[in-house]
Amino acid sequence: MLERMMSMRRGAHMEDDEGDEEGIGDESKTKKHLSIATRITNYFTRTGYLCPIIILTAIAIFTISSFFVTSRDLLCVSSVSSFDRLSRSRFFGLDGLESDFGSLGVPWCRSKQGKTVEWTSKDLLQGLEEFVPIYETRPIKNNMYGMGFDHSFGLWFIARWLKPDIMIESGAFKGHSTWVLRQAMPNTRIISVTPRHPEKYLKKGPAYVDGNCTYFAGKDFIDFGSVDWKTVMKKHGVTDLSRVLIFFDDHQNELKRLKQALKAGFSNLVFEDNYDTGTGDHYSLRQICDQFYIQGGGHSCFEDSDEARVRSRRKSFWEKAVDTRELCGPGEAWWGVRGYMRDDFNHTNKPISYQQHFQNSRFVESILDVYWELPPVAGPSLTHQTRYDPARAPSPIVEDGRFGLFQRLGLSRLEKSVFNGYTQMVYLQISAKESS
Numbered sequence: 001m002l003e004r005m006m007s008m009r010r011g012a013h014m015e016d017d018e019g020d021e022e023g024i025g026d027e028s029k030t031k032k033h034l035s036i037a038t039r040i041t042n043y044f045t046r047t048g049y050l051c052p053i054i055i056l057t058a059i060a061i062f063t064i065s066s067f068f069v070t071s072r073d074l075l076c077v078s079s080v081s082s083f084d085r086l087s088r089s090r091f092f093g094l095d096g097l098e099s100d101f102g103s104l105g106v107p108w109c110r111s112k113q114g115k116t117v118e119w120t121s122k123d124l125l126q127g128l129e130e131f132v133p134i135y136e137t138r139p140i141k142n143n144m145y146g147m148g149f150d151h152s153f154g155l156w157f158i159a160r161w162l163k164p165d166i167m168i169e170s171g172a173f174k175g176h177s178t179w180v181l182r183q184a185m186p187n188t189r190i191i192s193v194t195p196r197h198p199e200k201y202l203k204k205g206p207a208y209v210d211g212n213c214t215y216f217a218g219k220d221f222i223d224f225g226s227v228d229w230k231t232v233m234k235k236h237g238v239t240d241l242s243r244v245l246i247f248f249d250d251h252q253n254e255l256k257r258l259k260q261a262l263k264a265g266f267s268n269l270v271f272e273d274n275y276d277t278g279t280g281d282h283y284s285l286r287q288i289c290d291q292f293y294i295q296g297g298g299h300s301c302f303e304d305s306d307e308a309r310v311r312s313r314r315k316s317f318w319e320k321a322v323d324t325r326e327l328c329g330p331g332e333a334w335w336g337v338r339g340y341m342r343d344d345f346n347h348t349n350k351p352i353s354y355q356q357h358f359q360n361s362r363f364v365e366s367i368l369d370v371y372w373e374l375p376p377v378a379g380p381s382l383t384h385q386t387r388y389d390p391a392r393a394p395s396p397i398v399e400d401g402r403f404g405l406f407q408r409l410g411l412s413r414l415e416k417s418v419f420n421g422y423t424q425m426v427y428l429q430i431s432a433k434e435s436s
């Protein structure tokens with residue numbers, strides 16, 4: 001092989017020499033007019049060193065220029081205080097947000113037939129215009145530990161679009177989500193399942209108790225999975241279960257909730273906290289679906305991998321981003337949260353194998369008709385949110401740079417903190433597996 005390469009090089013050399021034969025006379029004629037650069041080039045051509053010289057020069061230029069690019073980035077990262085807004089947007093620019101995780105994949109769930117929702121981004125924009133003034137009248141102004149603006153809008157929009165015959169919520173806290181459902185559907189019955197009755201919070205401050213709501217709360221609390229839904233639906237005159245909307249904000253394992261809802265015959269579900277892999281206090285749809293369709297796939301737990309580099313870079317800008325050390329548990333277990341399936345606000349959790357994780361994702365795919373993640377309402381340069389990484393979320397409804405639109409929709413009137421709670425709220429339509 002080596003011999004063959006050498007003879008090829010030799011052959012090429014000889015061809016060059018032969019080719020020069022003809023031009024020798026011309027060369028001698030023009031020799032005194034040649035520039036130094038041309039003479040050097042000619043010398044290397046004759047001696048056969050031209051190719052290696054060009055390659056070496058190219059490598060040198062590439063190395064020097066990439067040093068300047070990298071050092072500019074390093075300077076940028078190290079010179080900004082963590083979560084510095086201005087530097088964050090300068091550093092990422094306006095369009096560099098989505099690309100970072102491109103090759104690593106941002107999880108989402110595949111539906112059986114690839115069906116999607118009926119509404120468009122134009123509908124979402126119109127909805128926003130209508131919802132902002134409604135949101136400003138909310139009774140609970142500071143809903144810490146509950147929904148912020150993005151998810152309030154998402155829930156209101158979905159409920160108003162679907163116009164269900166009855167709405168069920170699991171996890172009401174002080175009642176903000178009950179209030180949102182009420183704004184969407186002023187006359188529709190709500191069933192609220194929550195351990196502590198929202199009226200208890202009224203003693204300490206703002207809360208919302210609805211007059212047209214059946215509460216399974218306080219001493220009447222019974223977990224969603226133990227409710228006799230057939231009897232309850234019959235009692236409320238609901239015969240078509242496809243006209244029921246279920247909203248889960250109870251921080252329970254979403255696979256468990258999915259199975260319970262399916263068993264009861266419900267098909268329209270919203271999960272408020274659809275946590276990204278490696279985050280959150282319960283097993284979420286996103287976690288379940290992460291990477292299962294990539295053959296031999298999975299996140300890279302190597303400290304020197306591209307993923308580790310991207311993650312640590314992004315972690316320095318977004319509070320809730322996770323780096324590889326947080327993502328991966330013992331034995332490089334990255335699925336769920338470090339290989340754990342969390343439940344009930346992480347009060348219980350158990351390790352799952354990659355095989356179980358994979359089976360869970362296949363099960364979800366087999367019953368999923370629609371999977372739609374609510375986009376954030378607006379880009380971070382507009383909302384000034386600092387927590388979730390926009391590269392792990394769908395493109396915002398109001399994109400970065402569209403301040404005029406942001407202002408026209410009334411979004412600039414809201415306090416910044418209401419934009420911090422986005423966790424990829426998801427709307428699902430489910431139906432039983434087709435029997436094969």
Ligand SMILES: C[S@@+](CC[C@H](N)C(=O)[O-])C[C@H]1O[C@@H](n2cnc3c(N)ncnc32)[C@H](O)[C@@H]1O
Nearest residue numbers: 145146147170171172173176177193194249250
């Ligand atoms: C994050 S808060 C809900 C926030 C509320 N949806 C809002 O918009 O403000 C979670 C709620 O779930 C309740 N919870 C805990 N375990 C539950 C269960 N098994 N079923 C229903 N709710 C539960 C908690 O008491 C708490 O009120």
